[in-house]
Each structure stands twice: as structure tokens, then as C-alpha cells.
Amino acid sequence: MKKNKNIVYSTDENFFIEQNTLKKEFQMPNEKQNLKVLLKRLPGNRILTVVAGFQGNDKTIVKLSKKLKKSCGVGGSVKNKQILVQGNHREKIMNILIERGFKVKASGG
Numbered sequence: 001m002k003k004n005k006n007i008v009y010s011t012d013e014n015f016f017i018e019q020n021t022l023k024k025e026f027q028m029p030n031e032k033q034n035l036k037v038l039l040k041r042l043p044g045n046r047i048l049t050v051v052a053g054f055q056g057n058d059k060t061i062v063k064l065s066k067k068l069k070k071s072c073g074v075g076g077s078v079k080n081k082q083i084l085v086q087g088n089h090r091e092k093i094m095n096i097l098i099e100r101g102f103k104v105k106a107s108g109g
Contacts, residue, residue, distance in 0.1 A: 027056045027057060027060065028055045028056060029101075030100055030101035030102050031101050031102075031103070032103075033053065033054065033055055033056075033102055033103065034053055034103045034105065035051055035052070035053045035054060035097060035102050035103065035104050035105070036051070036052045036053050036104075036105050036106075036107040037049065037050070037051050037052075037090050037093055037094050037097070037104060037105070037106055037107065038050050038052065038090075038106070038107040038108040039088060039090060039108055040108075046086075047087060047088045048084055048085070048086060048087075049084075049085040049086075049087065049088060049089050049090055049093060050082055050083070050084055050085075051068070051082065051083040051085070051093060051097070052081075052082045052107075054081055054082075054083070055081075058078075061078055061081065061083065062078055064083065064100075065077075065078045065083045065085075067096070068083060068085055068089075068093055068096060068097075069085055071092065071096055072085060072087070072089040072092055072093065074086045074087050074089065090106060094106065
């Protein structure tokens with residue numbers, strides 16, 4: 001990711017961008033985040049475990065997703081601030097998130 005992605009060219013030799021003008025996403029502490037873990041049925045009787053409600057930057061959610069997928073031994077992805085894990089791993093994921101300090105609720109059937 002580029003720091004100055006809106007600047008094409010500047011002739012000023014002393015030009016610089018102040019760091020506090022760059023937009024930073026707010027990172028909420030784990031204890032204050034309310035996550036929902038739900039199961040979603042896909043065509044072909046496949047099941048997907050979805051972790052929704054995460055608030056924070058993209059790097060943090062990708063790291064968390066990688067940790068969850070690795071501990072379950074399955075694949076998955078991150079889309080629209082939701083962590084998608086292949087298979088029915090609701091209990092294992094809830095335990096991992098609780099250990100990390102998140103408030104977790106099982107949602108759906």
C-alpha cells in the first residue's frame with residue numbers, strides 16, 4: 001500500500017505529507033468487541049462458519065482469520081469484514097476467540 005497514493009507529482013523540493021493527515025482506522029480493544037459466530041449452509045450440503053461483527057483494520061482481521069483457519073486445519077477467507085471458515089467449527093472458534101478476550105455469542109441454529 002502506497003503512502004502517498006493521491007499525489008502524482010510535486011515540483012516542490014520541500015514537499016512532505018504530515019502523518020496525522022493520513023486516515024487511520026480505529027482499533028477497538030478485544031474486550032469491547034461483540035462477535036457473532038454463526039453457521040451458514042451452502043449448496044451441496046456444505047457448511048460455512050462465519051465470524052461477524054469485527055471492528056478494526058484489515059491487517060488485524062486477516063491475522064485473526066489466519067490464526068482461526070490454522071487452528072481448525074481448514075481453509076477460508078475474509079470478505080466484507082467477516083471471517084469465513086470452511087466446515088462446522090463453531091465451538092472451537094468460539095473457544096479461541098474467548099481466550100483472546102473477545103465477547104462471543106453463538107448465533108443461528
